[in-house]
Amino acid sequence: MTAAPPSAALLAPAWFARPAARSWTCAPGPAGVREFHAALPGYAPTPLTELPRLAAELGVGRIFVKDESSRLGLPAFKALGAFWAVHRILAERAAEGPDAAAITLVTATDGNHGRALARAARDRGTRTRVFVPSGVHPAAVAAIEGEGAEVVPVAGPYDEAVRQAAGAARAEDAVLVQDMAWPGYERIPGWIVEGYSTLFAEIDEQLAAAGAGAPGLVAVPVGVGSLAQAAVTHYRGRPPAGGRPGPALLAVEPEAAASLLTSLTRGEPVTVATGETAMAGLNCGTPSALAWPFLRDGLDAAVAVSEAGAARAMADLAGSGVPSGPCGAASLAGLRTALSGPDAVARRDALGIGPESTVVLLSTEGREANPYTATAGSDAR
DSSP states (O other), X not given: OEEOOTTHHHHSOSEEEOGXXXXXXXXXXXXXHXXXXXXXXXXXXXXXXXXXXXXXXXXXXXXXXXXXXXXXXXXBXXXXXXXXXXXXXXXXXXXXXXXXXXXXXEEEOSSHHHHHHHHHHHHTTOEEEEEEOTTOOHHHHHHHHHTTOEEEEOSSOHHHHHHHHHHHTTXXXXXXXXXXXXXXXXXXXXXXXXXXXXXXXXXXXXXXXXXXXXXXXEEEEOSSSHXXXXXXXXXXXXXXXXXXXXXXXXXXXXXXXXXXXXXXXXXXXXXXXXXXXXXXXXXXXXXXXXXXHHHHHHOSEEEEEOHHHHHHHHHHHHHTTOOBOHHHHHHHHHHHHHHSSTTHHHHHHHHXXXXXOEEEEEEOBBGGGOGGGGTTGGGTO
């Protein structure tokens, strides 16, 4: 892993494109994940809402937003990965026999992953210890504690919280459950990525029901890149329909934490210094090592968005009945950045997007998931 200079997040270009990504392929994800989620109490597919006004504004055929504001009783998509990973971990533990010691699940979080892990563990009678970096809203911390987790405050950024969580997980009968991977720690992050596949299976069914067919572009907010890895696996891990290439995949990050965009530009994963952003769940300085090869080869483009752009997108989504937090609204902000402005024609060409294209935006969290938005105002500071 290469460390970029402290100003790298600010020096990163606002755009990266690799149109050849649509011809890249990978192995498909495992079977059985959707069936597992469907058997959970309270499971239902989250809504896929059409936004015709925004489609007209941006000059595309149809825009849909996948609304993850209520997923298994929690306000973000993270529950899908956490519940599947806890299921796999505890199944392995049970296979060791009735004398296996109780375990504590340990993680670091900007909010949503830690709360989802705590809920999944609580439902299975398992303890959790969650390391929380500075900058996470007190209400989000209280929500994690409300799930029964022990919260450990960290005086530092997300990467430091991950480091401390990994250290704590070396204790006997502790298991690290992190959605970020690094060399030597890849299996459990891989299970979390597998859990996210349910979201994309639902989108396929919902687009078909709406008569929209396959999407031409899918916009994905990126923190460490695990959800984007799941998107790449879903769309690049199956034969193209009718011989046509799969959709363009657009990664969206905050300008204050553009580690993936910087890494793609340099051609290697780098760590960047992050700044303050209302998109707290995307405020990550290092791409996941497990995700990196998929993102490097399978993403068509990446873009960084401003705080004002995310705030505008959040307001527009709210006006259309989608209660998105700033991380979820980043996908719309990224689409606007990609399809508007003086370079719009070249960017549309790079993405293969035209006036008949169908676009899917992933709104990964509701407003409840990120209380910062309640006081962020028009600047989304």
